[in-house]
Amino acid sequence: MKSSAKSAASRENHLTVRRVERQQHLIERLHAAADRITVGTLARDFGVSARTIARDVERLRQSGVPIDVTTGRGGGVALGRHGRIPAIAFDLREIAALMASLTALGPTASPSATSAMDKLATALTGGSMT
Template sequence: MNRGTRLAASSRDGHLALRRVERQQALIEWLHAAHGQRIRLGELARGLGVSARTVARDVERLRLSGVPLNAHQGRGGGVSLLPARSTIAIVLDLPEAAALMSSLAVLGPSVSQSAASAMRKLAEALNPTDPGGR
């Protein structure tokens, strides 16, 4: 394989990974808006413009990464986001916060309201305003 073919494959793989991350973010936001109600894979697939199998793979990836998802099997099955506190306090050091910010920058901090909000909160935490207003 020549260098041009490797670069094209790498670019395509990066694009597919970015699309997957965007889709998974949309999936989480959709499930969060459902307030714990289950949503069928077919409905999620239609809304996201992918197959039900793709949604099932996304759900499994998210679940394995620690997102509290519940997959309901059988007739009337689907996916729901398990209840959690509305806000979560997390202590991050500077490199951890910067890693999250760089990940959001790759995704595009305006890809969703929650991504934009997370980027704004991280930036504000790293660059607090001067209490004297200077």
């Protein structure tokens, strides 16, 4: 592989990791919000363009994340409210897939990524989870 191709691949991987981290933080931010947040506010807070936030929101929605989008005056984005988050049971292959994804992101990229990786590892080893 030529040096320029390696450099382009490395840059693409770096941008992908940054996008995934931003999308994780976006979900967490929307979950913590009491009301809709404008795309402009999110863009300013995350240090990216409004278009980048709009693309992130659309990717997340296409992936099944329940994000409500209201356009026009007074609009914004909000995470769909569905009450308490139920317990989820994963089989071994699902745990492995999640762990591999967290490893690619960086299992210490955020406190929630670290916590998720710890819980998955505990579940994989048959330990008790708190």
